[in-house]
Amino acid sequence: MSTTTPTAxxxxxxxxxxxxxxxxxxxxxxxxVVLAAAGVAAGRQWAQTSGPATTAVLAATYVxxxxxxxxxxxxxxxxxxxxxxxxxxxxxxxxxxDRRGAAx
Numbered sequence: 646m647s648t649t650t651p652t653a654x655x656x657x658x659x660x661x662x663x664x665x666x667x668x669x670x671x672x673x674x675x676x677x678v679v680l681a682a683a684g685v686a687a688g689r690q691w692a693q694t695s696g697p698a699t700t701a702v703l704a705a706t707y708v709x710x711x712x713x714x715x716x717x718x719x720x721x722x723x724x725x726x727x728x729x730x731x732x733x734x735x736x737x738x739x740x741x742x743d744r745r746g747a748a749x
Contacts, residue, residue, distance in 0.1 A: 649690060649693070649694050649743075649746040650690055651738075651739075651743045651746065652686075652687040652690050652691060652703075652738045652742055653735040653736070653743050654735070655683050655686050655687045655690075655738075656683065656684075656687050656707060656731070656735045656738045657731040657732070657735040658683055659679060659682070659683020659686075659707070660680065660710060660711060660714070660727060660730055660731040660734060661727055661728070661731050662683065663676045663677070663679040663680035663683070663711075664676065664714075664723070664727045666679045668723075680711060684704065684707055684708075687707070688700055688703075688704055691704075691742050694742055694746065695741065695742045695745070699741050702737075703737060703738055703741055703742060706733075706734050706738075707734050710730035710733050710734035711730065714726045714727055714729070714730035717729060
């Protein structure tokens with residue numbers, strides 16, 4: 646029996662952590678490293694547990710959440726937008742990938 650790491654927390658940490666690192670350091674490339682590292686870690690898990698189609702959907706969701714957080718921030722503020730994006734992407738990871746492992 647293999648254990649899988651839930652990816653929802655990784656996704657949320659990548660989005661929130663990337664923003665926090667960028668905000669604290671004023672270094673966008675460093676924020677991108679955090680975002681990308683979490684995306685790669687989650688993506689590898691998705692590929693192992695859910696296959697290429699789900700991996701593609703979840704990767705697109707992760708990138709879209711990041712991208713859409715920017716215009717959303719203009720409407721509701723930076724931190725609320727980041728938390729909304731993180732929650733949305735993490736929920737997708739849970740529904741499409743993680744809960745399968747939780748039921749096992």
